[in-house]
Amino acid sequence: MDFTHVHAHTLLDTRLGPVVLAASARGLCGLWFEGQRHQPAPSAWPRDDRHGLLRQAAAQVEAYLAGEARGFELPLDLSPGTAFQQAVWQALRAIPHGRTETYAELSQRIGRPTAARAVGAAIGRNPISLVVPCHRVLGARGGLTGYAGGVGRKAELLRLEGAG
16 A cells, blocks of 8 residues: 555554554554554655644543544545555454454455455455554454454454453
């Protein structure tokens, strides 16, 4: 994915480890846990700890992880994804707080019942963890499979939401 449109980034220490937040002119375009698979190198982007959207995102992430918020109210920029990836990421946003779906259920919901593997690949490339809640998708038997930020974090996020 191309992240040349990033205007600013900041770092946030959370109880689940350091997070990189990135913003474009259109909205929040990145939220990655330290060491997350598919994370671009933020060193190419200007750091701006006073950026309005990044400060708002940081406050909402902290409130969410403290159990004080159930969702996020932020403008998002999902433009680096393909049309299919964007459809999957939008479908993830429709999974309610505290609920889970399997890859197969999500595939059915987006009208691609035989595309569970492709859906899984798109979920793995989700650039805005937490806000686009890929942690709410489970394996066929409810297993905590495939979370780019680490299965331990996925389990903690589900526990925080009362789903795990």
